[in-house]
Structures are given as structure tokens and as C-alpha cells.
Amino acid sequence: MKLKTSIFLTTLATLGVISSADAGSAVDMYAGMTIGAGAQTAFADNQDRTNTAQSFGAMFGVDIPMFRVEAEYNYLTTANSHSNVALANVYFKMPSTVIKPYLGLGIGLNFNGEDTEYATIKYDTTTAYQAMLGVTLGVPALPFKFDVEARALYLPDVYKIANVSPDILQYEGRVKIRYIF
DSSP, X not given: OOHHHHHHHHHHHHHHHHXXXXXOXXXXXXXXXXXXXXXXXXXXXXXXXXXXXXXXXXXXXXXXXXXXXXXXXXXXXXXXXXXXXXXXXXXXXXXXXXXXXXXXXXXXXXXXXEEOSSSOEEOOOEEEEEEEEEEEEEOTTSSEEEEEEEEEEEEOOOOOBTTBOOEEEEEEEXXXXXXXX
16 A cells, blocks of 8 residues: 555544544434533422422433433422433434533433421422523543533422422532533
8 A cells, every 4th residue: 555545544533533432423313411500390289399409310312413312300399309311312402512502301200319407398290391591611632522502491390298289399400421422
């Protein structure tokens, strides 16, 4: 093989490795984790209660040029309650170059939670809904992406006791790190 051909093929191979590490292919699979902080409000018969809240989670998904689809797990906690939430999310990405804004929606299940403020009350398994608004920041030549987002998570009728069925709204800022395979 000629020297010019060898240099050309080596350059193409190097660029291919760099572009795949930067998630430049049409379909990228990823796994990641998230941490969030904000507040959680329980709405129940004019006895609304707001506490600071945190969330910790993991996700696995597929990133396609105009949208992302992912499965997400979250552990939600406040001073006197905790819950587990599994969600399926769809993100609509807006065209941009460096900072990539997105809008997301999710639906799933709230399960295995409890409230211990006055007595230990186990949560029912209920539907969960969420909406997200954020931006994605890529790291050039590395297989990582960072998402910074605002999220509102709604859990209706988490339990029923004495004809009271509170709804929960958790709103927070979150940071995600995603590893692109």
C-alpha cells in the first residue's frame, strides 16, 4: 500500500473513533444517572404540605436526531416520605449546535412509597406523570453528555385514608450525566 493511502486510511479511522465518541452516529444508546433537588407539595383537602425534596435516579435510552426515548427509575425522598417511580420518557430536541434545548414528557408508575409524618402510611401503586424542560451539553471527543433540566412530577391519589386521597407534585432542578455507548 502506498504511503498516501495509508495516511488517508489512518486519518479516516481516527476521525471515525472521535466522531463515535462524540455520539455523532444516527442512533446512540446510553445509560446514565441523575440527581435533583427541589420541593414536594402534597395536596389534600385544604391541608397542603410542602417539604424540600431530593431525587436520585438511573436511566437507559436511545438518542435519535430529533428525539430521545428512555426508561427511567427515580427514588424520591423528603424529610418524612419516600417513593419509587418508574417512567417511560420521550424528549423532543430542538435544533441547535452546542447547547441543545429539549422538552420532555413521561408516564409511569409510583410504587413502594410511604409517608411517616403522623403515622406510617403506605402508598398505593399509582400512575405518575412528568414534564421536563432542559438543555444538553456535549463533551467533545468523549462519550458523555450532561443534561440540566427543570422537572415537574405529578403523582395523583398516592393513598386513601379517611376519605382523603392526596396528590403529590414534586418540582425540581436536575442534573443528568449520560454515557453514550
